[in-house]
Every structure is written in C-alpha cells, then in structure tokens.
Amino acid sequence: PEFVAHAVNDWCRFNGTGSLFIDPGSPWQNAWIESFNGRLRDELLNSWRFDSLLEAQVLIEDWRIDYNANRPHSAHHGLTPTEFALQWTTTHQPQAA
Template identity: 50%
Template sequence: MLRREGWTVNYKRIYRLWKREGLRVPRRKAKKRRLGSVSGGICRRRAERINHVWSIDFIFDRTINGRSVKILSLIDEYSRECIALEVSRRFTGDDLVALLVDVFAIRGIPAFIRSDNGPEFISRRVRDFLGRIDVGTSFIEPGSPWENGYVESFHSRFRDECLSCEAFSTLAEAQQVIGQWRSTYNHRRPHSSLSGLTPAEFATRCAASTPVAALLTSKRHNECDSVTQSLPS
C-alpha cells in the first residue's frame, strides 16, 4: 500500500517498524477449500468470472448503547470485491429484495448467489424474486460456514480492521464509518490473490476484457426490470 502511494520502502524496514509498534494481525492456520468437490451430494461451484458467484452473509456488532447492528455483506467471489455492505438494525426478505434490485441495476445480475440457510435468504419473497430472473441459489450445508469461505474470510478482515477498532455511537455513525472502510477495501487494499491489484482494479480489468459477458448481463438486467415491476410492493 505504501509503494502504491509513492513511498520508496523495502519489506525489512516496514516489518521492523511493524514489530516495534506492536502491530500484529493474528495468524490463522490455512484451511483447504474444496470448492468444486461434492459434499453431501451437493456440487459446489467455483467462480469462473465476474458476476458468476456472489456470496452473501450477515455479521453483527453493537452501538455503545448495547443495541444490535446487523450488517449484510455481499461479495463477488471472483474479484473479491465487496459489492454491498449494508448496515441496519434489522433485515427482512423484503429488505433483501429491495437491496438486490438496487445492486443488480448498478452491477448486473449474477449467475448464482451463495448463502447459508438464514430466514432472510430462504424466504419465499427472495426465492420467488431470484427464480423469476433466473439467478441460481447455492445454499451451504447447515453448520458449515467454511463452505462460504470467501465471505467468511472477508468478515475476518472486516472484524480485525474495522469493527474491533471502532465504537459506534449511533447507527448513522456506523453506516458512515463502515461505508468508508468498504471504499478503502475495494479501492486501496491490494490483494496477493489478485496479483497485488485492489478488488476494484481487478474487476475493472476483467470487465474490460469480457464484452460478451457484459452484453449478456445487460440483457438479463432488462429482464430484471420487467420482473421487479410486476412484483407486489
């Protein structure tokens, strides 16, 4: 990140300063991901392109008055980009559909959405909406969060770099701070798995190289518009 900002530094100097200041992110033992293998009779899908597989899940925090804050994370598994990081006190199936409509209009429509079996994700309103625009659902096995590894990995960074460092006075403050962190994550934080690019840079590069996929997404977006207009409010 320092080199991207124009600093001339080497790894050893940064590591020495990092150690001297006591800065440390706990090391976790790497787990094998068996994406693409069969588990419990369900074939898991590995993302092959932008907007192929998105991951969605919730993470929780609290404001200083003790009230719960519910945060919905939506990740593109191929680019690692955080598509949405929505902060609220509560979410329903209707809230999720409204969010997806907005995201689809901006980003395009994915082929599959991976999630756990939470009540918001399996609600009839959400299943009907996704079914009518031909978005597949890929539910993980109950009690198996590692099957949603991309969003779990994102939540680990989100917790270490934002939620564990901030005390939110109000919901509005949480929304603002978390929104700023999402922007930093997408546009400033390089990923080794993306050859040192940020998620936004990688997504832009992929989109520029796949014009056919963009045309298909545009066609499905038009279908989404017609479906959402027919859904009951």
C-alpha cells in the same frame, strides 16, 4: 432476513430456478464471504464503538471504499483492485484495425 428469504424462494419458484445453500457449520463452502466477514469484523466492527448510527454508516462506508479500491490483494499479485483494473484495462485494449 427470514422475510427476504421467503421472497427470494418465491421468486425462484416463480421463475423456475433454484438456489444453493451452505450447510450450517461449513464455512469452507463459501470461503470468499467468510474471508470478507472476518476482515469486516476484525478491522472495523470489533475495533470500533459507534456513538451513533450516522457515525457507523460513515465509518463503514469509508471502510467499504478502502476495501474495494485500496487494499492490496494476493490474487492480484499484491496490486490494489484499482491498480489491477487499470493494468488490465491498459493491457486489454482492442487493437486498432
């Protein structure tokens, strides 16, 4: 991670931009990623003992697909992300001229 951080820092400097940092011990500054990390840890990483790298990759990918498409989301009034996207697309179609 340190090497990536240096590369990102160099890129920002080269492109005349900056980055924002989360203060250590301040998870409330980025609640979304903290929530995601907690779910990943509780629902998958703390529950499984992977016997191989391949098994870990398959189970994590299955969890990622389920997390991104099938889990109900309170911000979407209990709809899954897939249901929300379908509903949004149907209600936001351009009007025929």
